[in-house]
Structure formats: structure tokens, C-alpha cells
Amino acid sequence: MTGYGSGSSESIDYTLSLEIRAVNGRFFEAKVRLPRSASSFEHFVKKRVKEVCRRGNISVLVGIDLNSGENGNVQFDRDAFENYRSILATIEEDYGARLDIDKVIDMRDLLQPKQDIEFDPKLLKTVLEKALSQLDEMRSAEGFVLRDDLSARTTALRNYLSEIEENWKQMSSEIRKEFESKITKLLDGAEIEEVRIIQEAAILAEKLDVTEECVRCRSHLDQFEALLDSNEPVGKRMNFLLQEINRETNTIGSKSNHLGIIQKVVDMKDEVEKIKEQVQNVL
Structure with a gap:
């Protein structure tokens, strides 16, 4: 069944937000997008989503917005940008397909904190449960x-x-x-x-x-x-x-x-x- 849910929570350094969308599907398939600092938690997110949804095409997007202050300053990740551009150039050269870079990448993927932030897995669990609760309510209504x-x-x-x-x-x-x-x-x-x-x-x-x-x-x-x-x-x-x-x-x-x-x-x-x-x- 179709459904949508979202959740957000704040720490000292950042605000963590999560959106989850579900559409009909005979089998379970989940796509999870996490910030680099939280990439190791992809399996945890998929497992928890499957426990609730069990079937359907599920999309999960997790974002981190840094708070103002010393730890909130961000900088442009030039290496990441150049890597994306190199890949697109190779695709165009080898296959003749030209892709616009703004349609391929999310701006948040190019912004990194000047200082490493300490990612809190408890915060991820909190926002995930909020989003899943909303999703479950919508799917129940359907x-x-x-x-x-x-x-x-x-x-x-x-x-x-x-x-x-x-x-x-x-x-x-x-x-x-x-x-x-x-x-x-x-x-x-x-x-x-x-x-x-x-x-x-x-x-x-x-x-x-x-x-x-x-x-x-x-x-x-x-x-x-x-x-x-x-x-x-x-x-x-x-x-x-x-x-x-x-x-x-x-x-x-x-x-x-x-x-x-x-x-x-x-x-x-x-x-x-x-x-x-x-x-x-x-x-």
C-alpha cells in the first residue's frame, strides 16, 4: 500500500530528518539514502523498515542539517564534485549520453562540516520510528x-x-x-x-x-x-x-x-x- 511518513530530531550539532515513501509492490524493496557519516546504518534502517512494511517499494531519505555555531560551519566538498563530474564525462564519452549534473546529485552530498560531527544512532532510531508510525497510520487508513x-x-x-x-x-x-x-x-x-x-x-x-x-x-x-x-x-x-x-x-x-x-x-x-x-x- 502507498504511504508517507517523516520525522526529525535535534542534537547539539545538527538536526536529523527522515522521510519514507511507500508504493505498492508484490515484494519488498527498499532504497535508503544516508549521509556519509551515517552510511554504516543502512542495514539497520532496511531491517527495521521491512519489519513494519514487509512488502512494497520503499524509499528512505535521511538528511543532516548542521546547526549554527562553530560545528555548524560547512564547506564545499570539491573532491566529491570532481568525482561526479568525471563519472558524467566518462558516460558522455563512452555512450554519448549527456546528463546534467544537477539532476544526478543532491547539493547536500557536496556540503561537508569543517569539523567531524559525532553521529548519534539513537537519534536515527527516534526519527525512523516517528516516520514509520506516520507511514503505518496512512497505510492502515488505506x-x-x-x-x-x-x-x-x-x-x-x-x-x-x-x-x-x-x-x-x-x-x-x-x-x-x-x-x-x-x-x-x-x-x-x-x-x-x-x-x-x-x-x-x-x-x-x-x-x-x-x-x-x-x-x-x-x-x-x-x-x-x-x-x-x-x-x-x-x-x-x-x-x-x-x-x-x-x-x-x-x-x-x-x-x-x-x-x-x-x-x-x-x-x-x-x-x-x-x-x-x-x-x-x-x-
């Missing part, structure tokens, strides 16, 4: 919206099933009448017990009956809706249930040539695909 959307879509599927069953009642009656008419023409006046005709028509109708498929679909929907209120990871189970619902829907379609049923089967398959897309955002 989760409630997603839950309502999925609930509405399962209700739509139930309505389609009810319409299919109504159409089936009409279809079964038509099957019996059509069967009796064909038998009468084939016999060409010969006598046959009406009970036998009714029995044969019932056998044919049973082969085309979609009641069992509708019952199983409702059972799968009951299980799916129960997962909407679960606090555990349910994404894989939801995907499995959607596969089963889709399979039962295909069976209903293969059994029927009734226009009304076929249309509802198409509607159900379309709705299931929309639910699948949304479930990709569920752990």
Missing part, C-alpha cells in the same frame, strides 16, 4: 478503504449468483419443454408414458444444473469475507479462494447456453479480476 471495496465487490458476486439461480429456474423449465417437444417429434405419434419423458428431462436438467457450483461459490465468498477482518497475512489465502471462485464460474458458463446466465458469468469473471488486482496490495 487498508480500511480497501476492505470496504473488497466487501462491496463480494456483495456484487453474491448478487450475480442469485441472478444466475433465477435464470437457471427459467432455463430448467425451458429444457423440459424443449425435450418433450423433441421426443414427441421423434416418436411421430407413437405412445410413451409421460412419466418416462419427465424422468429423461430431469436427468438432462441435472447434468446442466449449476446449483452445486453456486453453493460452492458462496462458501468461498464466506471464507473470503471472513479474511477481511483478520489481522494475519491473508493475501495467499485470498488468491486461492479467488482461483476457486473463478473455476466454479467457468464451470457454470460451460454448462449453460442461456443468455442471461452467460452474461452474469462474464460479469462475475470481470469482478473477480478486479478483486485480484486489489488483493495484490494485501499481505
Whole structure:
């Protein structure tokens, strides 16, 4: 799920700020940008972010703003600038691609304190937890919206099933009448017990009956809706249930040539695909 969080905290020498952005993704991928003085903490940041997010494309940006005073004076890092410029020149010479230096580097990467500052890892942990808390709140809010959307879509599927069953009642009656008419023409006046005709028509109708498929679909929907209120990871189970619902829907379609049923089967398959897309955002 998407989300944003930020946090900042001050020490005597500097203010540490952190921003975290998350977008949807099937797997966990984190990109962390830290100041040089804090580069050794990249693994710590990634590990903590994964504990909270578990999935998605995550971007973390950490910045240090030096406070005014003796330790707050900064200087231009000429060596870093020349290194960037050399790399860009090599890219242009070897590949013919010209990149603007201001689009490649952040100005903060070129500013260094005149005196070494003592980086406080506790400060990093504080701002990281602030940002993660905000991010989690935003993602939770999106989760409630997603839950309502999925609930509405399962209700739509139930309505389609009810319409299919109504159409089936009409279809079964038509099957019996059509069967009796064909038998009468084939016999060409010969006598046959009406009970036998009714029995044969019932056998044919049973082969085309979609009641069992509708019952199983409702059972799968009951299980799916129960997962909407679960606090555990349910994404894989939801995907499995959607596969089963889709399979039962295909069976209903293969059994029927009734226009009304076929249309509802198409509607159900379309709705299931929309639910699948949304479930990709569920752990």
C-alpha cells in the first residue's frame, strides 16, 4: 500500500530528518539514502523498515542539517564534485549520453562540516520510528478503504449468483419443454408414458444444473469475507479462494447456453479480476 511518513530530531550539532515513501509492490524493496557519516546504518534502517512494511517499494531519505555555531560551519566538498563530474564525462564519452549534473546529485552530498560531527544512532532510531508510525497510520487508513471495496465487490458476486439461480429456474423449465417437444417429434405419434419423458428431462436438467457450483461459490465468498477482518497475512489465502471462485464460474458458463446466465458469468469473471488486482496490495 502507498504511504508517507517523516520525522526529525535535534542534537547539539545538527538536526536529523527522515522521510519514507511507500508504493505498492508484490515484494519488498527498499532504497535508503544516508549521509556519509551515517552510511554504516543502512542495514539497520532496511531491517527495521521491512519489519513494519514487509512488502512494497520503499524509499528512505535521511538528511543532516548542521546547526549554527562553530560545528555548524560547512564547506564545499570539491573532491566529491570532481568525482561526479568525471563519472558524467566518462558516460558522455563512452555512450554519448549527456546528463546534467544537477539532476544526478543532491547539493547536500557536496556540503561537508569543517569539523567531524559525532553521529548519534539513537537519534536515527527516534526519527525512523516517528516516520514509520506516520507511514503505518496512512497505510492502515488505506487498508480500511480497501476492505470496504473488497466487501462491496463480494456483495456484487453474491448478487450475480442469485441472478444466475433465477435464470437457471427459467432455463430448467425451458429444457423440459424443449425435450418433450423433441421426443414427441421423434416418436411421430407413437405412445410413451409421460412419466418416462419427465424422468429423461430431469436427468438432462441435472447434468446442466449449476446449483452445486453456486453453493460452492458462496462458501468461498464466506471464507473470503471472513479474511477481511483478520489481522494475519491473508493475501495467499485470498488468491486461492479467488482461483476457486473463478473455476466454479467457468464451470457454470460451460454448462449453460442461456443468455442471461452467460452474461452474469462474464460479469462475475470481470469482478473477480478486479478483486485480484486489489488483493495484490494485501499481505
